[in-house]
Amino acid sequence: MRQSKSFIPTLKEVPNDAVVPSHVLMLRGGYVRALAAGIYSFLPLGYRVVKKVCEIIRQEMDAIGGQEFHLPALNPKEIWEETGRVQAFGDTMFHLKNRDYVLAPTHEEIITFHARKVVKSYKDMPQTWYQIQTKFRNEARPRSGIIRGRQFLMKDSYSLDIDTAGLDVSYNLHDQAYRKIFTRVGLKFFVVGASSGAMGGSGSEEFMVGSAAGEDTVAHCEACGYAANVEVASSVIQPVQRETESKAVYEISTPNIKSIDELCGFLNINERQTAKSRVYIVDDKAVLILMSGNDDVNETKLEKALGSGVRPAHPEELKAITGADAGSIGPIGFNGRIIADLRIKECNNLFSGANKNDYHIGGIDFVRDVPSIEYADLRTAVSGEGCPKCGEPLGVFTAIELGHIFKLGTKYSSAMGATYLTEEGDEKPIVMGSYGIGVERVIACSIEQSHDESGIIWNKSIAPFHVHLLGLNMKKEPVAEASEKIYNELLSAGVEVLFDDRIDAQAGFKFKDADLLGMPIQLIVGEKKLAESKVEVKIRKTGERLEIPLEGLAATIKDLIEKL
RNA sequence: CGGGGUAUAGCGUAGCCCGGCUAGCGCGCCUGGUUUGGGACCAGGAGGUCGCAGGUUCGAAUCCUGCUACCCCGACCA
Numbered sequence: 246m247r248q249s250k251s252f253i254p255t256l257k258e259v260p261n262d263a264v265v266p267s268h269v270l271m272l273r274g275g276y277v278r279a280l281a282a283g284i285y286s287f288l289p290l291g292y293r294v295v296k297k298v299c300e301i302i303r304q305e306m307d308a309i310g311g312q313e314f315h316l317p318a319l320n321p322k323e324i325w326e327e328t329g330r331v332q333a334f335g336d337t338m339f340h341l342k343n344r345d346y347v348l349a350p351t352h353e354e355i356i357t358f359h360a361r362k363v364v365k366s367y368k369d370m371p372q373t374w375y376q377i378q379t380k381f382r383n384e385a386r387p388r389s390g391i392i393r394g395r396q397f398l399m400k401d402s403y404s405l406d407i408d409t410a411g412l413d414v415s416y417n418l419h420d421q422a423y424r425k426i427f428t429r430v431g432l433k434f435f436v437v438g439a440s441s442g443a444m445g446g447s448g449s450e451e452f453m454v455g456s457a458a459g460e461d462t463v464a465h466c467e468a469c470g471y472a473a474n475v476e477v478a479s480s481v482i483q484p485v486q487r488e489t490e491s492k493a494v495y496e497i498s499t500p501n502i503k504s505i506d507e508l509c510g511f512l513n514i515n516e517r518q519t520a521k522s523r524v525y526i527v528d529d530k531a532v533l534i535l536m537s538g539n540d541d542v543n544e545t546k547l548e549k550a551l552g553s554g555v556r557p558a559h560p561e562e563l564k565a566i567t568g569a570d571a572g573s574i575g576p577i578g579f580n581g582r583i584i585a586d587l588r589i590k591e592c593n594n595l596f597s598g599a600n601k602n603d604y605h606i607g608g609i610d611f612v613r614d615v616p617s618i619e620y621a622d623l624r625t626a627v628s629g630e631g632c633p634k635c636g637e638p639l640g641v642f643t644a645i646e647l648g649h650i651f652k653l654g655t656k657y658s659s660a661m662g663a664t665y666l667t668e669e670g671d672e673k674p675i676v677m678g679s680y681g682i683g684v685e686r687v688i689a690c691s692i693e694q695s696h697d698e699s700g701i702i703w704n705k706s707i708a709p710f711h712v713h714l715l716g717l718n719m720k721k722e723p724v725a726e727a728s729e730k731i732y733n734e735l736l737s738a739g740v741e742v743l744f745d746d747r748i749d750a751q752a753g754f755k756f757k758d759a760d761l762l763g764m765p766i767q768l769i770v771g772e773k774k775l776a777e778s779k780v781e782v783k784i785r786k787t788g789e790r791l792e793i794p795l796e797g798l799a800a801t802i803k804d805l806i807e808k809l
Numbered sequence: 810c811g812g813g814g815u816a817u818a819g820c821g822u823a824g825c826c827c828g829g830c831u832a833g834c835g836c837g838c839c840u841g842g843u844u845u846g847g848g849a850c851c852a853g854g855a856g857g858u859c860g861c862a863g864g865u866u867c868g869a870a871u872c873c874u875g876c877u878a879c880c881c882c883g884a885c886c887a
Contacts, residue, residue: 256837257820257836257837258820258821258822259820260821261815261816261820261821261822261879262815262880279879281878282878337885337887351887353887382886382887385884385885386810386885388880388881393886401887649887651887715846717845718846720845751844751845751848752845752846752847753845753848754847754848755846755847755848756848757847757848758848760847772846773846781846
């Protein structure tokens with residue numbers, strides 16, 4: 246493709262609205278443009294990337310026997326009413342104003358609709374049906390550019406099986422296909438077991454990629470692959486040891502000391518010698534939670550331990566319940582249920598609040614002084630702590646969900662009457678699975694994982710072009726001539742090449758654009774090297790530069806691409 | 810939906826508190842010339858309902874009211 250005739254509107258400055266790197270670079274590189282909040286147009290270069298990602302997905306889906314469909318985005322609302330999901334989606338579903346149609350946010354109902362008409366016998370299964378299409382969700386807050394939009398491209402596949410054993414097979418095939426897809430596009434990903442949420446069903450896994458633009462916080466172990474949402478993740482830590490001798494309880498004046506750090510500084514003690522207090526309201530009753538030092542309470546774990554919803558007590562409530570403000574609350578004299586984190590189980594000689602402002606208490610022995618105390622795992626795992634599976638250090642970071650595979654079971658087939666006859670002649674609901682991949686997220690995550698200050702660094706599998714040919718000074722006859730010749734040679738050799746043949750752009754300008762656009766290989770044709778019958782290659786990823794002879798250039802380049 | 814912020818030329822911005830604007834600057838764009846290996850230089854030029862509507866005032870980009878759009882944090886998220 247000739248750049249002089251292409252629409253690639255690059256931007257030198259960072260657009261005001263863009264924050265996350267992938268968004269900034271796609272905008273600056275002329276890959277996408279926003280139309281409205283969460284609605285983007287893919288420009289020619291961006292669409293090439295979309296097509297490449299889709300093609301990889303398509304190949305891997307076809308490889309496990311998937312059959313591609315093209316399904317309507319415009320759906321009669323009544324189909325969605327059969328499964329109660331008009332209500333379940335609520336405001337997230339787009340409704341048309343002048344007809345009882347909705348815009349499909351996913352396609353389980355449509356697949357089930359077709360399945361119930363034609364899949365009538367156990368002999369018709371298994372089936373894997375998929376589509377790569379635009380879906381619509383009225384997100385309350387679109388964000389991070391292309392990562393969370395109101396309109397987005399999604400590969401969704403649906404498996405139809407006669408029983409759960411069949412579903413397990415389909416599910417595992419998808420699991421394997423997904424690993425291949427994400428590996429092929431060059432992403433560093435990991436897999437988290439997840440709850441299946443509003444989709445219903447029994448088992449599911451999320452395919453995640455670490456990113457600062459992520460919406461979930463996860464704990465992940467590089468060594469063994471353990472991964473869990475931080476809400477449920479556990480970790481191996483050093484518990485606080487009970488000392489052999491318990492001191493007596495004593496009150497200490499601690500004026501204006503509020504935080505654990507201040508307390509430790511004031512008393513010259515270690516945070517492990519302290520018990521931090523948090524008061525939660527559970528079923529209208531106050532519960533005191535004690536954590537070691539600055540350990541964070543994990544509210545999901547707390548809710549699990551208590552079996553019902555919790556909320557932190559308001560400041561006014563704290564005063565009424567304990568007689569003190571946050572910062573001076575503790576177990577001694579607390580009237581109510583007290584639960585401590587396992588890390589400080591049966592500890593002694595601890596410091597905590599006195600339930601009196603500006604006072605703390607030392608020498609607390611949970612066994613002696615707080616006989617009614619209970620213990621539970623309540624802490625939030627932190628980076629560097631031991632993996633619960635293998636003990637190696639865990640990483641805790643935010644991540645983006647790229648793909649999600651579910652075992653749906655018979656939720657939709659039962660609701661919509663999609664049944665088949667077994668070998669014995671019994672009527673049974675089809676057992677289904679549902680498997681999604683966010684196409685834009687694959688692209689955004691690739692950029693999030695692979696860029697530098699200058700721009701994008703595409704993995705060759707999804708780069709819009711493999712080679713960016715830069716004719717440095719196209720006003721010089723030898724350069725223009727050689728560049729043209731090379732361009733044609735590469736095209737004939739089947740190399741995907743973007744040719745910067747602009748005559749009015751200076752060398753520096755072309756270099757900057759090339760780095761921003763991020764093709765894996767830059768082929769630089771300049772006057773000086775040309776005099777020696779050579780051109781220069783720059784590997785975008787490493788910055789490495791090579792001089793290669795004109796003789797046999799196309800073959801050399803193909804070789805280089807191969808090795809990337 | 811709750812909280813915060815922003816809206817001035819294609820992009821990035823100054824001016825707004827403290828009204829006097831004929832709205833300034835950089836990039837980009839057009840013309841001519843020079844330049845040509847890391848976002849060139851000189852000269853000339855075009856481009857603005859200052860988000861929209863109303864109000865206050867002799868006078869509003871600037872003050873007030875309402876609305877809209879976009880961004881961020883949170884809630885939500887197949």
